[in-house]
Amino acid sequence: MTTKFAISAIDRRQFLSTTAAAALMAGVSMPKIAFGADKVVKIGFLAPLTGAVAAWGKPGLDGCKIWADWVNEAGGIPIGGDTYKVEFVAYDDEYDPGKARTGAVKLIKEDNVQFVMMLGGDPWPGVSPVADKEKMLVSTLLPSDLTPETKMLVAPCEVHPIYNVTGVEWLAENKPDLKTAVIVAQDDSLGKPSVATYLAAFEAAGIKVLGDPIFFDPATTDFAPIMSKMLALKPDIICLDTCYADYVHPLTEQAFQQGFKGQMISCTADFYHKMIEKTSKEFMEGFIFQFPDFDDPALNEPHVNFKKPNEFYAEYVKRFSEGEWSAVSWEYASIMDLWSDAAQKAGTTEPEAVLTAMKAGGKGKQAFGEAVWWGKELFGIDNALVGVWPVVVIEGGKAKIKQFKSIPDWWNKHSALMIKHMEALKQMYYQRS
Amino acid sequence: MTAELFLQTIVNATYAASYMALIAVGLVLIFGVMGVVNFAHGELYMAGAYAVVALYAGLGIPFFVAVVIGLIFVGLLGLIMEYGLFRPLRDNPLGGLIASIGFLLIMQTVAVLGFGVHMEHVPPSTQEKIVFADGVVLTYQRLYVILAAVGLLSALWFFLRKSKFGWALRACAQDREAAALQGMSINHTARLAMFIGAALAGVAGALTAPLVSPTPYMGHPVIITAFIIIIVGGVGSLEGAVLAAVLYGFVNTFVTTIYDGTLANIVGLLLMLIVLIVKPTGLFGAKERA
Numbered sequence: 257m258t259t260k261f262a263i264s265a266i267d268r269r270q271f272l273s274t275t276a277a278a279a280l281m282a283g284v285s286m287p288k289i290a291f292g293a294d295k296v297v298k299i300g301f302l303a304p305l306t307g308a309v310a311a312w313g314k315p316g317l318d319g320c321k322i323w324a325d326w327v328n329e330a331g332g333i334p335i336g337g338d339t340y341k342v343e344f345v346a347y348d349d350e351y352d353p354g355k356a357r358t359g360a361v362k363l364i365k366e367d368n369v370q371f372v373m374m375l376g377g378d379p380w381p382g383v384s385p386v387a388d389k390e391k392m393l394v395s396t397l398l399p400s401d402l403t404p405e406t407k408m409l410v411a412p413c414e415v416h417p418i419y420n421v422t423g424v425e426w427l428a429e430n431k432p433d434l435k436t437a438v439i440v441a442q443d444d445s446l447g448k449p450s451v452a453t454y455l456a457a458f459e460a461a462g463i464k465v466l467g468d469p470i471f472f473d474p475a476t477t478d479f480a481p482i483m484s485k486m487l488a489l490k491p492d493i494i495c496l497d498t499c500y501a502d503y504v505h506p507l508t509e510q511a512f513q514q515g516f517k518g519q520m521i522s523c524t525a526d527f528y529h530k531m532i533e534k535t536s537k538e539f540m541e542g543f544i545f546q547f548p549d550f551d552d553p554a555l556n557e558p559h560v561n562f563k564k565p566n567e568f569y570a571e572y573v574k575r576f577s578e579g580e581w582s583a584v585s586w587e588y589a590s591i592m593d594l595w596s597d598a599a600q601k602a603g604t605t606e607p608e609a610v611l612t613a614m615k616a617g618g619k620g621k622q623a624f625g626e627a628v629w630w631g632k633e634l635f636g637i638d639n640a641l642v643g644v645w646p647v648v649v650i651e652g653g654k655a656k657i658k659q660f661k662s663i664p665d666w667w668n669k670h671s672a673l674m675i676k677h678m679e680a681l682k683q684m685y686y687q688r689s
Numbered sequence: 690m691t692a693e694l695f696l697q698t699i700v701n702a703t704y705a706a707s708y709m710a711l712i713a714v715g716l717v718l719i720f721g722v723m724g725v726v727n728f729a730h731g732e733l734y735m736a737g738a739y740a741v742v743a744l745y746a747g748l749g750i751p752f753f754v755a756v757v758i759g760l761i762f763v764g765l766l767g768l769i770m771e772y773g774l775f776r777p778l779r780d781n782p783l784g785g786l787i788a789s790i791g792f793l794l795i796m797q798t799v800a801v802l803g804f805g806v807h808m809e810h811v812p813p814s815t816q817e818k819i820v821f822a823d824g825v826v827l828t829y830q831r832l833y834v835i836l837a838a839v840g841l842l843s844a845l846w847f848f849l850r851k852s853k854f855g856w857a858l859r860a861c862a863q864d865r866e867a868a869a870l871q872g873m874s875i876n877h878t879a880r881l882a883m884f885i886g887a888a889l890a891g892v893a894g895a896l897t898a899p900l901v902s903p904t905p906y907m908g909h910p911v912i913i914t915a916f917i918i919i920i921v922g923g924v925g926s927l928e929g930a931v932l933a934a935v936l937y938g939f940v941n942t943f944v945t946t947i948y949d950g951t952l953a954n955i956v957g958l959l960l961m962l963i964v965l966i967v968k969p970t971g972l973f974g975a976k977e978r979a
Contacts, residue, residue: 306806307906314806443951473950475910477901480701480831481945487824488694502808505902513818513828514697530810534899 297333297340297605299595300363300372301588302356302383305348311501311526312375312397313348316588318576320344320373322568323589333596336603342592345369353382360386370605371595373588376401376411377445384409393607395591397584400449402635403685408611411631411640412594413587413623415663417450417498418634419645420523421457421670422661423544426647427493427521428461430658434492434519436464440482440507441497443471450498450523452677458495459677460670466491472503479503483510496522501582505531512539521545525650526582532653543650547583554646554657559625562590590623594641597621615639624660633671634678636685642667690947693824698946699939700821704831706938707838708893712911713918713930714842715889719767721862721925722882725775725785730915731908732796733887737763737894738903739800742809745898752814756895763891764884771883776876793908800905808902834896841889842931849927858882862925917957921964923971932972936960 301320303313324342332339345367347359356379363369364386374383376396387394387408396402399411399418427434439454441447451469458465466489472482486494494511496504504522511520512535525531525545532540548555550569555562562568565586572585598614599605614620618629620641627643644660667674678684690698716730740759744750750758774792778784818828849855860868861878869875894903901907918937922929937957944953964971 306801310806311808471949471951472945473954475954476950477907477910478701478705478942480704481698481942482950484694484697484701485946488691488697502902502904505808505810506900509900513816514826515820515824527810533810533812536816 295332295338295340296343297335297599298343298345298367298369299592300360300367300369301344301346302349302359302363302372302379303346303375303588304351304379305346307350309351309375309377309500311582312584313351315576315580315582316373316375316584317344317346318580319568319572319585319587319589320592322571322575323592327596333600335599335605340605349374349379349382351375351378353379355382356380357382357386359383360392364390364392370599370607371395371610373591375584380409391608393611395595397587398446399631399635399640400445400683400688402631402637402639403688404636406637406639408607409639410611410614412614412620413591413641415630415640415642415645416446417453417523418642418667418674419546419663420450420453420498421460421666421674422645422663423521423523423546423647424454424457424461424463425661425666426659427519427544428463431519434463436466436489436491437493437495437521438466438486438489438491439469439495439497440486440499441469441471442474442476442499442503444474446498446500447471448681449678449683452681452683453674454495454497455677455680456670456673457666459673460666463493469497476503479506479510480514483507483514483516487511487514487516491518493519493521496520498523501526505534508540508543509534512536519544523547524583525648525655527579528650528655529579529653532650537653540650540653545648545650545655546645547655548646548648548657549581549655550586552655552657554660557660559644559660560623561593561621561625562586562623563593586623593623594620628664630664633675634685691824693822694946696821696825698943700825700827700831701946702939702942703835704827705942706935707835708897709911709914709918709938710842710931710934711834711838711889711893713915713922713934714845714927715886715893716915717886717919717922717925717927717930718845718858718882718889719886720919721927722858723771723775723779723785723879724782724865725789727770727789727886728786728912729770729789729793729796729908730886730890731910731912732793733763733766733890733908734894734911735800735903735905735908736766736796737891738811738898738901738907739804739809739894740891741895741898742804742811742903745814746809746811752899756892759895760888760892763894764888766891767883767887768880770887771879775883776879797905797908804905806905808904809898810902811899813899830899834893834900837892837896841892845885845889846927854878854881914957917961919971920961921971923973926971926973929971929973 304310305314328341332341349356349359360383372394374396376398380401394409397414398416441451521544550565555565598610602609602613622641622643625644627641629638630642631640632638642663644662646657647659648655649658719727737759741755744755745752774788775785813830815829818826820826857873857878918933922933941953944956
């Protein structure tokens, strides 16, 4: 009995240990066999999701969700013999460098993301040392973050504010009777380089800027005095620079209320339908900016690299409403296209290898067309992808792309002007602290 | 500065002074009667704006009906604050201040949960405007704020000077214990002060909602300016708050127009520092309390 019992016990132990080992092996091996497509690559989304700058963060995350759903539904991204599903991990930096630093540490060290997308600007100095130490590939929408030291930082979609030259160039070509302008901007790291760009663009176009550019405190809530001051100069053109949506709206409204009848130009016109509601369709007619709605038929031109732009816009409107569409709704998604192509080319998600693949040959597929890695003269490093950019005009209450214009062509003719104005406002990479 | 710009700046400054006076007087009333520094006063202003967002922009209720509902709603919020926060902490000098900071965060979070973090777009109730001269205009939307400030603050002044309830409020502001010994209800006067003070902030928010694009965080810059105004005017002085609001509104608007907004903010702070040095009790001082 005893022997039998002992043998039986050993058998049970053997059975249990064998079963446990088998279960363990099954547990370990099953994902490889049954769920081969379920490897996940995590991408960090570190941008303002709340606060005054949220319009340039949250809509981008929403766009990324569509991008991820489409990629994952198609099976994922084939990288180095495996197929990866994509998961975005978001952290709200509130456009604050301290919070951005905390977010970067969490995303890189806890969430093990392979790539971090940022809006950039004021939060970047908080992230820079972390990204540098961890050799993390980071993207920004604001190439003014670039310096010779930021070797792992790329601006692969939006070369803000340089593309603003295309709007002014188009304006000068199409409305040559407009000869004077005033510029207004919030006094921050986004406003100043943009002012320098507009100053250069107006000078290149032969348009005189009246008075000094008006910089206002970002805490401003009443824009009537600022607009009164601008209108007293009697300009043909009011330039709203790269003001945040929270400022573009009240400034436009004030221009309308105080009786301005001239031309308006701005980097963005997010939620422009609401501006039309607050002013009038007639007042907003001809408003020039730089960010199209993606239902625009011009985006189906063969040089455009963004995948299925009209379908993307329709899906965005279906999920989040037309009123939620902003300048950045498509931008982070377009950066993911570039990252995905580079990771496939590199055969790995390892950040340095992906960066090398991304910049191979010095050219890349920017959302609106073929582009070159550029920026040495302006940023001290060729980490900005620059090509053509659309000029958008509101016509009949709807944003329409009027023309794609080449930024490198403008730069080749007027680079000295740009550098002059950037230096005057201390915005060159060697002047920024 | 041209004559047109000068006149337009006066119009702009009158509007700025009006809405700041509505907010600052409410803050002073609460402080004067209850002795509480209400840091959540900016959020009461925000609540008034969101009442208009929900009722006028959202449900299509007529603008002025939405404003009146907003005024009552924020007044009731004030009553809740008095009953739930300030009354239990009446004997704790810092208790009310800390509680109001907590309430401020709750209000912001509720606004975020209810409406999202983005700015709201409130269409103007009218696009009519008065054109005084070429380049000198006053929109009706801004005129409403000026008229509301003049009307409501005049009514408050008469209420405080001519009615028994007003006398009770002033008596409590001067000496709460002595007022209680005379048979006045401290709880009742506190409720009244809180309702009126909150309602004034609420109506300011409601009327300016189409002019400012409301966000959950819109109360922050407003409360800082309101504190500057009540320090300049004399903490606890209603007349001082009105005068300081006018002074601040004009100085800030003129400096913004002639120079820039950043310098205007510095000048505003300098104004406060100068008053604190020359007359630490503010322009009207403690003797002129409500």
